[in-house]
Amino acid sequence: MTTSKLGLCDTNVLVYAADRMSPFYSSSLALRERGLQGEIAFCITPQILFEFYAIITDPKRTKNPRT
Numbered sequence: 001m002t003t004s005k006l007g008l009c010d011t012n013v014l015v016y017a018a019d020r021m022s023p024f025y026s027s028s029l030a031l032r033e034r035g036l037q038g039e040i041a042f043c044i045t046p047q048i049l050f051e052f053y054a055i056i057t058d059p060k061r062t063k064n065p066r067t
Helices: 010-017 026-034 046-056
Strands: none
Touching: 010 026, 010 046
């Protein structure tokens, strides 16, 4: 059996890392930054980016939507 050390970054991690008011902000931001700096290996698919955009720009889904 082959295992991979590559993880898939969930949309929620990106959403929480973009929302300073979230109780998960600090841990999500740290996880995202570790991935961006190459300390951990994870990938972000186009579908995750589409979901992230849809969530942060929708006033029905977030308190402070982006324009």
